[in-house]
Amino acid sequence: MEKKYLSVRGTSDFDSSQSLAFHNLTKKSRETLSLFGYDEIILPILEEAGLFAKGVGQTSDIVSKQMFKIQDKDTVLRPEGTAQVIRYYIQHSLFKQSDFHKFFYIGPMFRGERPQKGRFRQFHHIGVEAIGSDSVFLDAEVISLAMKILDTVGISQKELIINSLGCGKDKEKFSKRLFKDLSQKKNELCSNCQSRLARDPLRVLDCKKKTCKNIVSTLDLDNSCLCKECLYSFEKLLSLLNNLGVEYTYQPQLVRGLDYYTNTVFEIITSGLGAQDAIGAGGRYNNLVKFLGGPQTPAIGFALGVERILLLLNEQKQVNGLDVFIAVAEKDLYKDAFSLLNQLRGAGIISDCDYLNKSLKAQMRVAQKKASKFVIILGSQELLQQKVALKCMEDGSQEDVNLKDLPVKISKLLGKELKQC
Template identity: 50%
Template sequence: MFKRIPGTKDILPEEAGGWQAIEKTARETFSLYNYKEIRTPLIEEAALFNRTLGNSTEIVQKQMFLIHNQEDLYALRPEGTASIVRSYIENNLDKEEGFVKLYYIGPMFRMERPQKGRLRQFHHIGCEAIGSQDAALDTEIIGMAKRLLDNLSIGGYSIKINSLGCSRDKEKLSLSLKESLEKEKDNLCQDCRLRLENNVLRILDCKNENCRKIVDKIDTGHSTLCPECREHFDKVTSGLDSLGVHFTVEPRLVRGLDYYNRTVFEITHASLGSQDAIGAGGRYNNLVSQLGGPDAGGIGFAFGVERLILASPGEKTEETKAAPVYLVALGDKAKTAGIKILDRLRSSGIKCDTDYLGKSLKASMRRANDAGARYVLILGDNELENGNISVKDMTQGTQKETKIENLNEELK
């Protein structure tokens, strides 16, 4: 018997309702801000991710699902932003519209050691606004992330924000960190000793306890921000204040990917334990030009759907609700007539079902009751001859006969 690959998950019908509810709320929320859906392929050239996420990042070094195709090297997408910026440039969205607001929903793939809260196929709901460097956009998109959580009735989250500054500021920050951390090199974890050489910012969010202690002693502050980046950040924070969005400024928040600059943010949720980020995002002002497009700013975020589900109270969608009408047809003639009756009900938008296992009247009634049907229709050959059908109201316990031709009206 075949089994799922470790790190993947079947979403069974009883869970799928929760997924649909989250996706529906996300679409409605994003639409309020005029975002439109984009769907890009699940596979891309591997080089797209190497170049944009950064060669020294864990994703590129250890976590990409690679597909060798003769000369070419493809990868299952580990995240959404790079693909969407690739698509923005390739489809000339920059020339046609200049500024676009896009959202996406779909699976991402990372070859991680499977553990609680970390899957190899996981799902993102995310947004990208490409073509503007305006600080008001940063405010709006963080406000939108908050609104989505509120609309999903998810409470107990906290929003952390930071500014990495422009590339020059980031460079300055890296150098000053390197200088302070060099002295502590022997006390850093193995990964961080490597990071010291090729991605020193990542040391700031290392989860190792020793590394944390060392980092906590360093004053990261915002001393490396240039006046323009400082002003941008001030506008973002005062904008969030004016929207009443609660947040904390977290100078050690870096987000691991190379393409981020200026604003970065992370939303954590207490119920998720050590893997507590429910969503995150940031600005990537150089990414479009780096991929051969114009000098256009951009900002985005993504929520992990599995994590939203863990944190959300869960509501049902139409699909997972019981069929309110259940037909029990007894005898061959009644069964044949029943097919047409069900079809007419569905034409009127009435959700209904019947028995396909040839069960007795008693067993069918029990099944209808267990399935939560409000009305059970009973059709036998006798009733059929008179053009009648019995309607049993399961909540009232009453039963009456009615003309088949009037059934739709009665049930409405």
């Protein structure tokens, strides 16, 4: 027996229906992203491992457990987009071209850890990074954009949770307070959190283990670590969201597991997926550009998880129907079918046939399966008179049509504009 190959664990094959759903989702997202003035960029899948160790943080789950290294151990398949976009921004000195950039990207990301339900080795992000402005209006724009994309694609059941980590100083203050509070309950934390508590107490708030979650829920957290300016801008942001009609829940334990966040952090969650409930997340990262070797530049962004959104939409099977299927009554007519196909496709009519020598009846079944609107039946008798039979699949009516009139006739019936070829 020959070995059968299976897809790599944690990867998924999109069938034609899922591919259509994927394209519908990305098409609608692109429309909304352009509406808000964001420019698309397409960046490589491979990046240097160190970029994420530095940009995302050495103790983050992504870097410590999840990165997908390839044999050359300094290279990884990108695990997320933000550090990469900032690498791109710095490498090409984009700050010299303009002091404000709004980018978006749509593409695959990779994680190397053992896959589990709802977590994939390869998955897609729709991501946005707005670089160069510290305005709270931009925070409101970015958050409302994320919500708008989800609205547009049909995700109505969702909740926005939001918090502010404050500036670097506030974050440090919060971190110290957290360390003090959590140290008293250190023995109850999972082993991973016990070991990282001293280095990075904020990570404990992100831990998915039940014991740690329980302890976090007993902490009396609030925004008292924010300085006056940070508190003011957070309150301003909330009022801007109110004005935009964007509903949110303030959640002081929300920190997001990446080093680069400062001030605004947010997540969009849904109950539709069970435990793995975030479909999007983002925040402000005012120190990352500097930290990765660029000039001090404030920025904010988010990423939406495409697979999770598709799972939620769980759309009905979609078929890209044909305009016309060409059936042949005798197999030596494939030559005529082939040239007619070419002519119809040239006129912009979506058409197909099969080359399987099936019976006419079997070909009609294929036409039905392919959701074809019309079938052209080629018979040698009719072809002698330069005619074919055109059957409408909706009402079953059939008529003979002159070969040369076909493209115009079908275009008219379809309500399509005839492409001049």
